[in-house]
Amino acid sequence: MFSDANSQSALQAEYKTLNVSIENHIAHIVLNRPEQLNSMIAEFWLELPQCVRAIDASALARVIVISSTGKHFSAGMDLSVFTNMAATFEGEPSRRAERMRRSVLQLQDSFSALEQVRVPVLVAIQGGAIGGAVDMISACDSRYCTNDAYFCVKETQLGMTADVGTLQRLPHLLSHGIVRELAYTGRNFSSAEALQHGFVNQVFENQETMLAAVMKIAKQIAINSPMAVSGCKEMLNYARDHSVEDSLNHMATWQSGMFQMPDVHEAMAAGQQKRMPEFEPLFKKEN
Incomplete structure (x- = not known):
């Protein structure tokens, strides 16, 4: 639901991976591929920054809330993206490397947009936030989760180094020792640990309670200048x-x-x- 006609024109795009609404100066972005565990397909990496920047440009929202659907918040980068990237590993080495660098920078920009927009971004997490999902939520202003939530820097276990923001942002959110442990092992980081170490603001019993509480916080933000x-x-x-x-x-x-x-x-x-x-x-x- 949009609060006025202008908001619809500001967000004309039909998104494949997101649902978007604006009401009472609060924009709500919902990851909407629950059957695929909200894995981040190629379209997602283009749609998310396009969406948040359109919201920002329209000046219709004073805060953005990101939530998800299904059992898990997101399983991270979809296998198809890895497959497409692997297919480009051909040609003269320096040119191939330059192309790879540009691809990584484009992926990084998808989440940097969350920091660059003028309004705060709150994220509500249920179930697993894995791999690229940790990169994403680390770029948000505040994080909230359910009891069953867990976080995983999965890239290490897949034979690669996380490259879309986790290793750059987590050290500002957690102690270096914890960040290094999570990155080196790729183990699950529970909601209780996340709360203990200040990674999340609050933990809730279920998603419904969490969303109600996060929307209340968003409303408090939206009434301010x-x-x-x-x-x-x-x-x-x-x-x-x-x-x-x-x-x-x-x-x-x-x-x-x-x-x-x-x-x-x-x-x-x-x-x-x-x-x-x-x-x-x-x-x-x-x-």
């Missing part, structure tokens, strides 16, 4: 990759241009009048 929330995401991502001194300097520069009074006045007035605040959306992104 989209400028303020976007600024939070920008600053947190920058601080992760830079020194405190550089991050403070970046914050001061950002604030000198982005700090304006209309949203502050509206937030204060809404609080005094005990009503929901009403903020202008971010500007749409032009093509």
